[in-house]
Amino acid sequence: MPTEWTFYAFAIPAVILVGLAKGGFAGLGSLGMPLMALALPPVQAAAILLPILIVQDAVGVWAFRKTWDGHVLAVTLPGAAIGIFLGWLLAARVSADAVLAAVGVIAMLFGIHRLWIERRGAITASSQSPGWVGSIFGMISGFTSQIAHAGAPPFQMWVLPRRLPRDIFVGTNAIFFAAVNWIKVPAYAALGQFTRTNLAATAVLMPVAILATFAGVVLVRKVSAERFYTLIYVLLILVGAKLLWDALA
Numbered sequence: 418m419p420t421e422w423t424f425y426a427f428a429i430p431a432v433i434l435v436g437l438a439k440g441g442f443a444g445l446g447s448l449g450m451p452l453m454a455l456a457l458p459p460v461q462a463a464a465i466l467l468p469i470l471i472v473q474d475a476v477g478v479w480a481f482r483k484t485w486d487g488h489v490l491a492v493t494l495p496g497a498a499i500g501i502f503l504g505w506l507l508a509a510r511v512s513a514d515a516v517l518a519a520v521g522v523i524a525m526l527f528g529i530h531r532l533w534i535e536r537r538g539a540i541t542a543s544s545q546s547p548g549w550v551g552s553i554f555g556m557i558s559g560f561t562s563q564i565a566h567a568g569a570p571p572f573q574m575w576v577l578p579r580r581l582p583r584d585i586f587v588g589t590n591a592i593f594f595a596a597v598n599w600i601k602v603p604a605y606a607a608l609g610q611f612t613r614t615n616l617a618a619t620a621v622l623m624p625v626a627i628l629a630t631f632a633g634v635v636l637v638r639k640v641s642a643e644r645f646y647t648l649i650y651v652l653l654i655l656v657g658a659k660l661l662w663d664a665l666a
Contacts, residue, residue, distance in 0.1 A: 421456075423456045424456045424457065424618075426456070427452045427453055427455050427456040428452075428453055428456065428465070428618070428622055429622070429625060430452060431448070431449040431450070431452040431453045431466070432449065432466070432469060432622045432625050432626040432629065433625060433626075433629040434446055434448050434449045434452070434629075434649075435449040435466065435469065435470070435473070435626055435629070436473070436625070436626040436627065436628065436629025436630040436632070436633060437629050437630075437632065437633035437636070438633070439473040439476070439477070439630045439633065446566070447524070447527050447528075447531075447567050447569070447649075447653055448524075448649055448652060448653050448656065449466060449566065450462060450463060450466060450520065450524075450565045450566045450567065451520060451521070451524040451565070451653065451656045451657055451660060452656060453465070453466065454517065454520050454660055455656065455659070455660070458513050458516075458517075459513070459516045459517050459519075459520045459564075459565070459660075460508050460513070460516055460605075460608055460610060461610060461615060463563075463564075463565070463566060463605070463610075464605045464608070464610030464611065464615050465615050465618045465619050465622070466566055466619075467566075467598060467601060467602070467605060468616070468619045468623075469619060469622060469623055469626045470566065470594075470598050471595070471598050471599065471602075472623065472626075472627070473626065473627075473630055474591065474594060474595035474598055475595070476630070477587075477591035477595070478591050478592055478595045480591075481584060481587050481588030481591050481592075482588070483588070484582075484584040484585045484587070484588040485585060485588035485589045485591075485592050486581055486585050486586075486589045488548075489551070489576055489579070489581075489589050489593075490589060490592060490593060490596075492548040492551035492552055492555065493551050493552065493554065493555030493558070493572065493575070493576075493593060494555060494593065494596055494597075495552060495555070496551070496552035496553060496554070496555030496556035496558075496559065497555040497556065497558055497559030497562070497568070497593070497596075497597050497600070498559060498600055499556045499559065500555065500556035500557060500558060500559025500560035500561075500562070500563065501559040501560070501562065501563045501597070501600050501601055501604055502604070503556075503559075503560050503563075504559065504560045504561075504562070504563025504564045504604070505563060505604035505607065505608065507519065507564065508563075508564070508608055509607070509608060514663075514664045514665075515664070516564065517660050517661075517663060517664040518660070518661055518664035518665065519564050519565070520564060520565045520657075520660055521656075521657045521658065521659070521660030521661030521662075521663075521664060522657065522661060523561050523564060523565045523567050523657070524565065524567070524653050524654070524656055524657030524660065525653075525654050525657035525658060525661070526570075526657075527561075527567050527570055527653060527657075528650040528651065528652075528653035528654035528657060529654060530570050531570075531650045531653075532647070532650050532651075532654075546575065546578075550575065551575050551576075554571045554572060554574060554575035555571075555572065555575075557571040558570075558571040558572040558597070559597060559600075562594070562597050562598075562601065563601055563604060568594065568597060569590075569594075572590070572593060572594075573590075576589065576590070
C-alpha cells in the first residue's frame with residue numbers, strides 16, 4: 418500500500434470530490450483523477466479509483482433501475498467500448514508522459530467546457546441527430562473515461578438535447594457509466610494495474626468515498642454551490658495545465 422504522505426494528501430481530497438459528485442454535486446468528480454495524477458502515474462491513479470466508482474455506480478443503478486432509455490444506451494455503449502479500447506491502446510503503447518499529457522489536456526478541456534456551460538454557452542449536438550452521431554459521442558466518452566474517468570461531457574452533449582424526462586436521464590446516465598466502468602475492468606487488468614498495492618489503496622480510500630457520497634446526498638439540498646463549482650473548474654484547468662507541463666518537461 419502506498420505510504421508516502423503525498424499520496425494521501427492528493428488521494429483523500431480526490432475521493433471526497435468523487436463521493437460528493439456521486440451524491441449529487443455533479444461535476445466535482447472530474448477533479449479527482451487529475452488530483453491523484455499529481456501523486457501517482459495516471460494509469461495507476463485511475464486503476465485505484467475504478468473499483469470505488471463501480472461500488473458507487475451500483476447505488477445509482479439500483480435507485481433508477483426502472484427509468485432508463487434503451488435507445489440511447491444501444492447507440493452509445495458500442496461506441497464507448499471502442500473508445501475504451503482506444504484509450505487502452507494509448508496507455509499500452511505510449512510512454513507514461515504521453516498519458517499524463519492526455520490527462521492534462523482532458524482536464525483542461527473539461528474545465529473550460531464546464532465554465533462555458535455556466536455562462537450558458539453549452540455546445541451540444543442537435544436533438545434530431547442520427548444514432549451514428551450518438552455512437553461517435555459515446556466513443557469519445559469511452560476514450561476520455563478510460564484515460565481520465567472524465568466521460569460525462571461527450572455523453573451529455575449528445576443526450577441532453579434530447580430532453581429526456583429527469584428520472585429517465587438520470588437512470589440512463591447511471592446505467593451508461595456503470596457499464597462503461599465495468600468494460601474498463603479488462604483494460605486495466607491487461608495493463609497489469611490490479612496489483613495488491615493498488616487494491617490495498619482502494620480498500621483504504623473506499624470508506625472515505627462512501628461517507629463522502631452520503632454527505633453529498635445531504636449537502637446538495639442545503640448548499641448553494643455556484644461559486645464553489647466555478648472554483649473547482651478553475652482548479653481543474655490549473656491542475657490540467659500542471660500535468661501537461663510536467664509531461665512536456
